[in-house]
């Protein structure tokens with residue numbers, strides 16, 4: 001209209017406008033997409049709307065039956081990318097993350113958050129005591145059992161169950177106010193003290209020692225064998241338990257048999273830290289900080305009964321310990337091959353599936369059709385879809401609900417999650433950042 005002047009008051013500025021995609025990235029917890037619960041921005045759902053997600057919010061609303069997440073997908077279809085990006089975004093909201101990193105690929109994320117991974121390697125400087133008192137006696141015993149089973153690669157017989165229990169009590173007594181260590185346990189098992197012999201009603205010390213010799217030698221391997229120097233003493237100083245991200249880098253072990261034992265010991269220590277936190281929370285009434293427990297490529301270690309037992313405990317304890325376990329593996333049938341057919345490890349691994357509240361399914365191979373249909377209750381259309389997903393696309397399944405999501409990353413996040421250095425190439429459809437170009441030589 002001619003002559004109509006738009007008057008602007010002093011100090012008034014034109015409003016800032018941005019696309020909804022930018023807005024959701026800048027204010028992740030404000031996004032109203034997804035299932036209507038607040039969460040961090042993940043990407044776009046099948047309808048083009050924002051997909052936001054927070055497992056605890058969805059669990060509280062009974063949309064997820066537990067806060068545990070299983071991430072499936074063939075190699076290089078962006079499983080790790082999703083996990084790292086998610087942890088990075090959740091970090092802004094005070095969530096803590098523990099990561100067992102068997103490939104040694106979390107350094108860029110750790111650097112971005114301003115922490116350093118703890119490298120566990122034979123002859124290294126980092127040591128963890130998996131039987132610290134912080135988990136309480138019950139926690140100590142549970143973890144000592146897992147470590148013993150991991151090391152023996154079998155279940156304990158009744159004599160060993162009883163032997164381990166009295167050995168732990170003896171070590172706690174002898175250690176006074178200090179923490180007992182694995183070498184202490186080995187010592188008392190090989191040279192049982194009088195109260196131990198009486199505690200299991202053994203006829204004599206030699207009888208006790210004979211019944212527990214295999215167990216003692218298996219634990220001794222942790223102190224003297226290929227894992228020497230990692231778990232045979234008190235935990236090294238300098239681990240900040242309040243750090244937003246605690247990464248244990250186990251990549252030095254490669255795919256050696258000891259990896260399962262190593263993972264169990266780290267998991268045991270981690271669980272003890274969380275149990276202590278729960279005790280403090282129960283005493284003070286201050287709610288526990290929510291934490292992610294990430295374990296990628298879990299198929300490599302589930303055949304080990306110790307790992308399977310500890311993982312099962314972590315899954316069951318998720319509500320009590322305020323944790324969300326995030327596991328990644330290629331396909332659901334990896335859990336079937338977790339040991340000999342019908343073995344306890346297989347049964348435990350299979351039991352993890354019903355305890356998961358969310359499956360994030362990246363590209364699947366055709367041999368997974370039946371499992372997706374029968375075990376996860378997916379329709380034929382979804383099964384077809386899962387076989388043809390592109391990198392970064394995933395089918396999200398939470399109980400009866402499912403949707404297709406394309407994850408989105410910022411340039412900074414792509415730097416943190418880039419794992420194709422060895423390939424010397426950038427994946428199709430993924431615009432390289434200047435750092436990637438510099439790193440790979442273009």
Ligand SMILES: Nc1ncnc2c1ncn2[C@@H]1O[C@H](COP(=O)(O)OP(=O)(O)O)[C@@H](O)[C@H]1O
Pocket residue numbers: 073074075076077078079080081082391392393414417418419420421427428429430
């Ligand atoms: N949307 C995407 N498009 C193309 N490449 C991607 C995308 N998301 C991630 N990538 C890249 O693909 C590579 C493999 O991803 P990664 O998450 O490590 O795979 P996985 O853990 O499934 O084996 C990484 O270098 C990552 O930067």
Ligand SMILES: [Mg+2]
Pocket residue numbers: 079080081296
């Ligand atoms: Mg990966």
